[in-house]
Amino acid sequence: MKERRSIGVATVVVAALAFSWLVSAQGLWQSFLRALFPAQPVVLMPRDTLAAFVLQHLALVGISSALTIAVGIPLGIFVTRRSGREFRGLVVAATDLGQTFPPVAVLALAMPVLGFGFWPTVMALFIYGMFPVVSGAISGIESVPKAVLEAAEGMGMSPWQVLLRVELPLAARVILSGVRTSVAINIGTATVGAAIGTGGLGVPIIGGLAVQNMAYVLEGAIPAALLAVLADAALAQVEAAVTVQEAAAG
Amino acid sequence: MGALVALAGVTVLPFLELRANRLVPGVAYPMMAAGSWAYLVWLLVAVGFLSAVLPTAKVRAAASTASGYGLIAATAWAVGAATRSLLVSQQPAMRVSLGAGVWVLLAGTAILGFSGGEERAGTLLRRTVPIVLAVAAVAAAFVWGGLDRISLAREFEVRASSFWSLLGGHLAMSGSGLGLGLLFGVPLGLWATRNRGVRSVVLGVTGVIQTVPSLALLGLLIAPLAALSRAVPVLRAIGVQGIGNAPGLIALTLYALLPIVRNTYVGLSEVDPAVIDAGRGMGMSSWQLLWRVEFPLALPLIVEGVRTASVLLIGIATLTVFAGARNLGNLIFEGLGQFAPDLILLGALPVIALAVIADVALSALGRALTPEGVRA
Known part of the structure; x- marks a missing residue:
């Protein structure tokens, strides 16, 4: 079991290294797209290198997801505490409703309020990413059996100890699956952010579609797809890691 | 909680924006531009506050329902009235759009509705009547209240x-x-x-x-x-x-x-x-x-x-x-x-x-x- 896990982690690490090599190999893309579209005069978007598009994308997703996790998980925990219980119904209703809102519509609505560019998009991604994270945190913590909590209290644990040593470890898998959903949506929505001037891998896709240059489209679409699958696989490994720990502990 | 958000919406933030045309940023106007309708909004926000402290659960639920749905209707009329008074003797390209205050007010209203929802079981009829009344009031504001002059409705007309x-x-x-x-x-x-x-x-x-x-x-x-x-x-x-x-x-x-x-x-x-x-x-x-x-x-x-x-x-x-x-x-x-x-x-x-x-x-x-x- 342990061996299989380390193989999984190793695969993700190797894939990540291969991905970073691939997106920095500008010459390789040039010749690949040139071969696919011989008639196209320019096959790589001149605005930035592919590596730069990838880095902009990672910055958008990284900052907004980090904010989402830093605010969303504590918020989810707060409404399951006695002091926050009265906000639970409201937060659950808001996250349920929020998750039915299409991310593109939310991004579009955020624009007139927050403005154009990088930081407004980070804000919009942050807010939208909160919904799955908060609802994952709430359902994760509430999935911990009552008997376990009572046992922990009976052992003389303080509320903080119960949270840190019993609830969070047992809820970790569900919480992380919320984070995984949120990051996946985030990577996808960030490509649309190119329409409001944020940079990232959406720029060659949208730009390519606008000028009918399919080479640009692939320059953005292939790395964006690989990045999303890679990030998902990496988070799946983290999820597996905490699940194994949980099984070993039980 | 919901009432607090609604209060922030009507006091701190601009209620409407008057813009020279559909693209430029505009001048902010407070809710008082709506004249007497503004007082009704105030009154309903106050009812929303009351709904948190009233004695029995039944009365609390009734008060939050009344203030929630009432606010939707009153806001529609207030926006319509204010739009009308702002657009008097202005150029036709002028647009009045909803300010952040209206959105925050409506968010507060939604929260009022949510928090009342748990206690407000009741029959299907009881639940649908306020919704129908609120929708009718908003529709009426479109026809007679001047709500059809806001920029969103104008944009719709064009397209x-x-x-x-x-x-x-x-x-x-x-x-x-x-x-x-x-x-x-x-x-x-x-x-x-x-x-x-x-x-x-x-x-x-x-x-x-x-x-x-x-x-x-x-x-x-x-x-x-x-x-x-x-x-x-x-x-x-x-x-x-x-x-x-x-x-x-x-x-x-x-x-x-x-x-x-x-x-x-x-x-x-x-x-x-x-x-x-x-x-x-x-x-x-x-x-x-x-x-x-x-x-x-x-x-x-x-x-x-x-x-x-x-x-x-x-x-x-x-x-x-x-x-x-x-x-x-x-x-x-x-x-x-x-x-x-x-x-x-x-x-x-x-x-x-x-x-x-x-x-x-x-x-x-x-x-x-x-x-x-x-x-x-």
């Missing part, structure tokens, strides 16, 4: 004819994606329950498709489709092209697969083996078992998958405009391109409304389809 066709395009696009998703997804889910190998391949592949960003998937589909259509004239004749409806429709179908396949699979495999044994004992053939026992029991979960898929598709359909489709996404991205907030709203609000309606309707359908005996 009325194309709006309906774009809305139709949106429904057609997401509806056919969903239909195709069902056509392929349900048999695939069924196949997955009968064959282990198929299960891991189908669930794995649809899972990977789901993680790929929609815009990237669309991009990846366009180039091969364009090549295919050049190579096979028959396909071009039936409308399969790199640009147009085809790539969008294929992308939507692919996205619909995961929730439908997964829920069909889970629904069918969760049918109690004892029930199947009983059916077999009654002499049912495997087809009869499937149609009369397994599918009816799995149906609520399949509908739940359809719900997830349709909410997803209504959102993603907006992106297919980049591949040449025409739907509400056109309004959103044209609006983003022109920096025209009202145009963005005109596209985005109906998209959100469609998603919410699909969500509510399909969850109700799922509940109705759950056989009485297995209802939680």
Whole structure:
């Protein structure tokens, strides 16, 4: 079991290294797209290198997801505490409703309020990413059996100890699956952010579609797809890691 | 809590914005521009505050209902009245749009509604009457109250004819994606329950498709489709092209697969083996078992998958405009391109409304389809 896990982690690490090599190999893309579209005069978007598009994308997703996790998980925990219980119904209703809102519509609505560019998009991604994270945190913590909590209290644990040593470890898998959903949506929505001037891998896709240059489209679409699958696989490994720990502990 | 948010909306933030035309930023006006309607809004916010401290649960619920729905109606009239007074003797290009204050006020109202909701069970009639009254009041504000002069309504007037066709395009696009998703997804889910190998391949592949960003998937589909259509004239004749409806429709179908396949699979495999044994004992053939026992029991979960898929598709359909489709996404991205907030709203609000309606309707359908005996 342990061996299989380390193989999984190793695969993700190797894939990540291969991905970073691939997106920095500008010459390789040039010749690949040139071969696919011989008639196209320019096959790589001149605005930035592919590596730069990838880095902009990672910055958008990284900052907004980090904010989402830093605010969303504590918020989810707060409404399951006695002091926050009265906000639970409201937060659950808001996250349920929020998750039915299409991310593109939310991004579009955020624009007139927050403005154009990088930081407004980070804000919009942050807010939208909160919904799955908060609802994952709430359902994760509430999935911990009552008997376990009572046992922990009976052992003389303080509320903080119960949270840190019993609830969070047992809820970790569900919480992380919320984070995984949120990051996946985030990577996808960030490509649309190119329409409001944020940079990232959406720029060659949208730009390519606008000028009918399919080479640009692939320059953005292939790395964006690989990045999303890679990030998902990496988070799946983290999820597996905490699940194994949980099984070993039980 | 809700009342606090509403209060912030009416005091701190600008209520309306007067702009010289539809593109430039405007001058902010407070709610008092609405004249006497503003006092009614104040009164209802006060009722909202009261609803937190009133003695019995029943009175509290009534007060929060009254203030919540009342605020929706009063806000509509206040906005209408203020718009009218601001637009008197101004140029026709002038636009009055809703300020942040109105949105915050409405958010506070929604919170009031949510917090009252738990205590407000009551009969169906009791629950629908306030909703109908509020909707009627908002509609009346459009006809007589001047609400039809706000910029969003003006934007709609300008684009009325194309709006309906774009809305139709949106429904057609997401509806056919969903239909195709069902056509392929349900048999695939069924196949997955009968064959282990198929299960891991189908669930794995649809899972990977789901993680790929929609815009990237669309991009990846366009180039091969364009090549295919050049190579096979028959396909071009039936409308399969790199640009147009085809790539969008294929992308939507692919996205619909995961929730439908997964829920069909889970629904069918969760049918109690004892029930199947009983059916077999009654002499049912495997087809009869499937149609009369397994599918009816799995149906609520399949509908739940359809719900997830349709909410997803209504959102993603907006992106297919980049591949040449025409739907509400056109309004959103044209609006983003022109920096025209009202145009963005005109596209985005109906998209959100469609998603919410699909969500509510399909969850109700799922509940109705759950056989009485297995209802939680």
